[in-house]
Amino acid sequence: MKFILILFALALAAWYLSYSATRLDRLHHRVETSWANLDGLLQRRAAIAIEIARSEISDPASAMLLTFAAHQAREASVRDRSQAETGLSGALGILLETSSHISGEIEKDLIRELRELTEKIKMAVAMHVDAVTRTQLVRKKWINRIFRLAGTAPEPVTYEFEGDVL
Amino acid sequence: MPLSKKRIGIVCPYGWDTPGGVQSHIRDLAEYLIGEGHFVSVLAPAIDEESLPPYVTSAGRPIAIPYNGAVARVLFGPIAFSRVRHWISQGNFDVLHLHEPAIPSISLLACWAAEGPLVGTFHAAAKRQKVSFAVIPFLEPVIEKLNARIAVSEAARETLTEHLDTDAIVVPNGIYASLYRDGKIDERWTGNTIGFIGRFEEPRKGLSVLIDALPAIITQIPDIKIFIAGPGDSADALKEIQPALRSRFTFMGRISEEEKANFLASVGLYIAPNTGGESFGIILAEALAAGASVVASDIPAFDSLLGHGEYGTLFESENSQDLAIKVVALLKDSAARKEIAQRGKNYAQAFDWDVVADKIYDVYQMAMVGGNGVTLSSENRAWNKLLGRQG
Structure with missing residues (x-):
């Protein structure tokens, strides 16, 4: 009888461990996809920023500033990314605030695309931050720490976004 | 909207033939997306299975339970669960959109059974209920599978943050303005x-x-x-x-x-x-x-x-x-x-559908990044193998 009970307990424990591991794996996957999505959108924004820098909207000085910020954002590591992107947001914000005379069709299209992209980036950031906080929370559970269920998956880093540039 | 056509599965928790805000939202959304050229299948409980529109699959007869101060016609249980599983494995969906996945319903079952790009929409705006404390440990691992959450109003978003400690994107319900x-x-x-x-x-x-x-x-x-x-x-x-x-x-x-x-x-x-x-x-x-x-x-x-x-x-x-x-x-x-x-x-x-459906589709796209479509989750696959069932 005792033997059966112990066997049952072991089976239960094994099930729970594999269940927890699956759960963590799934969460890490969620972080990866939400980051891939956000990263893609941010890359597009940097590309648009460079196009704006080359267009009629910007004077040479702000073109330089914008190009510099865009390159910095593109080359930043994951940890420094949000800060670099905030720099790009700032540069775009200054430019758009000061240039009220956007007239050409191409320029208007650029600005509209940027505006739509900003909306999407806000949503993507919300999705990513949620996935990251959730994962960090579950990683902290004692069972996952003791049994190292997260394996070699890197600790996800959160992304701070000072969103309202446009 | 982009040219690529997607296979979209939507789960409605409430009886399709009882009038209600969630049902008509899903109906309008499904018809809008079909109009855009996507393939849409809706899984819903239904009393009269004969008179359903072609894009709706019945999950069985709903049962009336008191929930959130009203009578909700929902459905759960083993037979419903096997129908949900069948629908997911046959549907070959690119994305699954679950409505009100935090109440006992086929939406929750689908969230449990599926893996892949999942989007959840939360409709209810309710004050904190004592009972929810008890179910949160069960609910959390299921709800956290959702790649994206949508709340239909700020009030619904607050309810979600308060109950389940997670954030959502606010996309309102649509009207034909x-x-x-x-x-x-x-x-x-x-x-x-x-x-x-x-x-x-x-x-x-x-x-x-x-x-x-x-x-x-x-x-x-x-x-x-x-x-x-x-x-x-x-x-x-x-x-x-x-x-x-x-x-x-x-x-x-x-x-x-x-x-x-x-x-x-x-x-x-x-x-x-x-x-x-x-x-x-x-x-x-x-x-x-x-x-x-x-x-x-x-x-x-x-x-x-x-x-x-x-x-x-x-x-x-x-x-x-x-x-x-x-x-x-x-x-x-x-x-x-x-x-x-x-x-x-x-x-x-x-609130016009042109605006709202575009936003919802944006969320779908974000959930679909890197995903290879919706499949049955690994727990269910192992479980099915153990019981000798086909997925």
Whole structure:
């Protein structure tokens, strides 16, 4: 009888461990996809920023500033990314605030695309931050720490976004 | 919208043939997406499986359970679960959209059974309930599978943050704003009139709050008239009203969409005295889009829909005196009334399906990044193998 009970307990424990591991794996996957999505959108924004820098909207000085910020954002590591992107947001914000005379069709299209992209980036950031906080929370559970269920998956880093540039 | 066509699965938790806000939202969304060329399949409980539209699959007969202060017709259990699994494995979906996945329903079952790009929409805006504390440990691992969460209002988002400690993107419910934009003024309904649309027999629609407010309104506005549209037994409703007041009521029964647009554009005030159980308040969005000046109870859903009073007037829920004061003030000041109605009309264009469905589709796309479609989750696959079932 005792033997059966112990066997049952072991089976239960094994099930729970594999269940927890699956759960963590799934969460890490969620972080990866939400980051891939956000990263893609941010890359597009940097590309648009460079196009704006080359267009009629910007004077040479702000073109330089914008190009510099865009390159910095593109080359930043994951940890420094949000800060670099905030720099790009700032540069775009200054430019758009000061240039009220956007007239050409191409320029208007650029600005509209940027505006739509900003909306999407806000949503993507919300999705990513949620996935990251959730994962960090579950990683902290004692069972996952003791049994190292997260394996070699890197600790996800959160992304701070000072969103309202446009 | 992009050219690539997707296979989209939508799960409706409530009985398809019972009228309700969530159901009509899903119906409109599914039809819109089909119109855009996507393949859409809706899984829903249904009583009458014969008369379902072609894109709806029945998951079985719903059972009525009391939930959140109303009777919810939902479905769960082993047979429903196997139908859900079957639907997911046969559907070959690119993305699964689950509505109200945090209540005991096929949406929750689908969230449990599926893996891949999952999007959840939360409709309910409810105060904290004690029972939810007990179920959170079960719910959390299931809900956290969702790649993206949508809340239909700020109130629903707050409910979600409070209950499940997770954030959501706010995308409102949709209306066909173009249907309501150009309602014609109809002399029958203009002047000092109050409009009300809904199943007035249901206590939570709050018609009695309006009836109780009437004597106080009459002392200030003697020629006030009330028009009520919607299905129900008007003879029964009239019995509840004092004989002296009965002549002021006109029951019109069901009205067509076109009449509804004209009606909303014509009435002096549109009143929504609902006492609760509303998740969004689609009728208020329609009233605003038609240019009506709206007075609504301050339940969470209406409060957030009306921008805390920016786009319509709020009164304290179930307080007839407060309602009477607000009605009299507005009917006496037609300039203020028109101004607020115009603000509301501009604002309500954001609820148009063209805007809303695009936003929802954006969320789908974000959830689909890097995903290879929806499959049964690994737990279920192992479980099925153990029981010798086919997935």
